[in-house]
Amino acid sequence: MKKELQLQLSPAEAYDSDLFRETVLKRLKLPVADPQIFARQTKRSIDARGRQVKVLVEAEVFVHEPPTPLLEQGRDYPNVSLAPQIIIVGAGPAGLFAALRAIELGVKPILIERGKDVRARRRDLAAINKDHIVNPESNYCFGEGGAGTYSDGKLYTRSKKRGDIRRIMEILVAHGATEEILVDAHPHIGTNKLPKLVEELRNSILQAGGEVLFGTKVVDLILDRNEIKGVITQDGEKILGQGVILATGHSARDIFHLLKSKNILIEAKPFALGVRIEHAQNLIDRIQYHCEVDRGPYLPASAYALVHQTQWQGKQRGVFSFCMCPGGFIVPAATSPGEIVVNGMSPSRRDSKFANSGIVAAVELEDLPQYEKYGPLAAMMFQAEVEQKAWLAGGQTQTAPAQRMLDFVNKKVSADLLDTSYQPGLLSVDMDTVLPDFIAERLRQGFKAFGQKMKGYLTNDAQIIGVESRTSSPVRIPRDRETFEHLIIKGLYPCGEGAGYAGGIVSAAMDGERCAEKLIEQYVRTGSRNQMTD
Incomplete structure (x- = not known):
C-alpha cells in the first residue's frame, strides 16, 4: 500500500531522517518499529515568512511493499563509435x-x-x-x-x-x-x-x-x-x-x-552589470530566519532574492540579486590578463562564514550610445572596458577594488575593509571610479530599497567587490x-x-x-x- 501526504514540519523533523520517519508514521498511526514501512520525501521547501520557520514537505509512504524506483534515467548508453x-x-x-x-x-x-x-x-x-x-x-x-x-x-x-x-x-x-x-x-x-x-x-x-x-x-x-x-x-x-x-x-x-x-x-544583447556583495552569513540567517543567535543545526544557510525598479535620468531599470551564494566564496573569474571579474561559488555544505551575491543593474542597448560603432559587439566592448577599469583600480593584479556598503551609498571612500572570502585580496577604492554613473546610481537606489525589505541588510558590515559583469552573454x-x-x-x-x-x-x-x-x-x-x- 502506498500513501501520499503533505506536511508542515519543523526543521528537525524535515532534515533528521530518523525523526522524519517517526513523525510521518505517527501521523498515519503506523507502527514506527515496523521495518517494512518506508517513508521518503518527494518535495521540500522552506517557509520562513512567519516567526517560526516551517518546512513544507510532500512525502510517500510504502507499507509492506517495495518503494517505486526513484530514477528513470540511468547510464545505459549505446555504442556510437562507428555512427555518423x-x-x-x-x-x-x-x-x-x-x-x-x-x-x-x-x-x-x-x-x-x-x-x-x-x-x-x-x-x-x-x-x-x-x-x-x-x-x-x-x-x-x-x-x-x-x-x-x-x-x-x-x-x-x-x-x-x-x-x-x-x-x-x-x-x-x-x-x-x-x-x-x-x-x-x-x-x-x-x-x-x-x-x-x-x-x-x-x-x-x-x-x-x-x-x-x-x-x-x-x-x-x-x-x-x-x-x-x-x-x-x-x-x-x-x-x-x-x-x-x-x-x-x-x-x-x-x-x-x-x-x-x-x-x-x-546581435548585441542586453545584460546586467554591477558588483558582488559580501555579508556575514550569520547576519543573513538572522534576517531571513528571524533568529537571535544562529540558525541552529538543521536549517541550511539562508539565501535571498531581491529586485527593485530604479529611476535615473528618466529611464527605469531593474536592480536585482544574481547567483546568491549562501555560505560561499567570491572567486576571480577573469578570462584574460588585464581584467577583473568576480563570481560566487559555494561548497555542498554551504558552511563558509560569508554570504555573497551579485547585485546588478540591467543594461539596455540604448544605455550605450557611444558603443554603437562596435555594432553587434557593442555590449561586449562596454563589458570589457568596465572589467579593465576594475583591473587598473585594483592595482593591475587580481586584487579586486572594494568599498563598504554604506560608504558606497554615501559616496565615501572606506578607511578600511572587512575580512573577505576573496583570496587574491581587496583594495579600498571609490567604486564610482570603476562603475559607470548609470550603474552606480542605480545600485545605490537598489541598496536603499533592499535595506527596507531586509532590515539589517544595508550596513557598513558588508562590502561590495567589483565587478560582477558576466551575468549573461552580451551577444545573441x-x-x-x-x-x-x-x-x-x-x-x-x-x-x-x-x-x-x-x-x-x-x-x-x-x-x-x-x-x-x-x-x-x-x-x-x-x-x-x-x-x-x-
Whole structure:
C-alpha cells in the first residue's frame, strides 16, 4: 500500500531522517518499529515568512511493499563509435548534455573544449588565486564543465518550456549527485562535488564511443557558402561533421569576434552589470530566519532574492540579486590578463562564514550610445572596458577594488575593509571610479530599497567587490525558434548561455539536449546533408 501526504514540519523533523520517519508514521498511526514501512520525501521547501520557520514537505509512504524506483534515467548508453558524427564546441553543461543526448539518439559526438580537463584545471585556478596569473584558456570560465563546474551548482530554473527538468536532475543523480536534488525546491550540488560529477559525465561519453578533445581551440569555421561543414583548430586540424553545436559560453569573446569577422549574423544583447556583495552569513540567517543567535543545526544557510525598479535620468531599470551564494566564496573569474571579474561559488555544505551575491543593474542597448560603432559587439566592448577599469583600480593584479556598503551609498571612500572570502585580496577604492554613473546610481537606489525589505541588510558590515559583469552573454547568436538552427548558416546550432538562450546549469543542459535533437532530426535522420570529406 502506498500513501501520499503533505506536511508542515519543523526543521528537525524535515532534515533528521530518523525523526522524519517517526513523525510521518505517527501521523498515519503506523507502527514506527515496523521495518517494512518506508517513508521518503518527494518535495521540500522552506517557509520562513512567519516567526517560526516551517518546512513544507510532500512525502510517500510504502507499507509492506517495495518503494517505486526513484530514477528513470540511468547510464545505459549505446555504442556510437562507428555512427555518423556531429561537432559540439564547448564542454560546459550545454555541450555535455548535447553530447549525451546525441549518444542516446545513436549519433557520435565530437566534443571540443579549449580548456583542460577538470583535474588539470585546478592548477590554473590556484595560479589565479595565489599568483594572480590568468591563463586565457584555462580559468573559472574555460575548461571541462565550463563556468558551472566551479560554482554553487544551483539547479533551479524558470525555463520550464525548454525541456524536462526532472530528466536533467536524474541524469545528474545517475552520475553522482545526491538524490536530495530531486527533493529540494532550490537544489544545488556544491563546488566540491561538481568536478567528480563532470568527470563522470565525460566518462559516459567516452565509454559510449564519443570523443572529447581538451586543449583544442576552435579558431575558424569551414563554410561552403551558407553551410557549415566543420571547424579548424589552433593546430590547423580540420574536424568535420554533419552539423555544429556552438556551446562556447558567455565569455568566449574570440568566438564572437570570429563570427563577426566572417559576417555571420550576431546581435548585441542586453545584460546586467554591477558588483558582488559580501555579508556575514550569520547576519543573513538572522534576517531571513528571524533568529537571535544562529540558525541552529538543521536549517541550511539562508539565501535571498531581491529586485527593485530604479529611476535615473528618466529611464527605469531593474536592480536585482544574481547567483546568491549562501555560505560561499567570491572567486576571480577573469578570462584574460588585464581584467577583473568576480563570481560566487559555494561548497555542498554551504558552511563558509560569508554570504555573497551579485547585485546588478540591467543594461539596455540604448544605455550605450557611444558603443554603437562596435555594432553587434557593442555590449561586449562596454563589458570589457568596465572589467579593465576594475583591473587598473585594483592595482593591475587580481586584487579586486572594494568599498563598504554604506560608504558606497554615501559616496565615501572606506578607511578600511572587512575580512573577505576573496583570496587574491581587496583594495579600498571609490567604486564610482570603476562603475559607470548609470550603474552606480542605480545600485545605490537598489541598496536603499533592499535595506527596507531586509532590515539589517544595508550596513557598513558588508562590502561590495567589483565587478560582477558576466551575468549573461552580451551577444545573441540568432536562431530559428522552431528548428534552433542559425537563421543564415545551415547546420550551425547556437546553444546555451553563450548564444543567449540559457542562464544556468539546468537551462543550459536542457538547451543542449534540444539542439542535439533538432540537429540530428534535420541532418542525420533525414540524410539531407552528406558529411564533407577532406
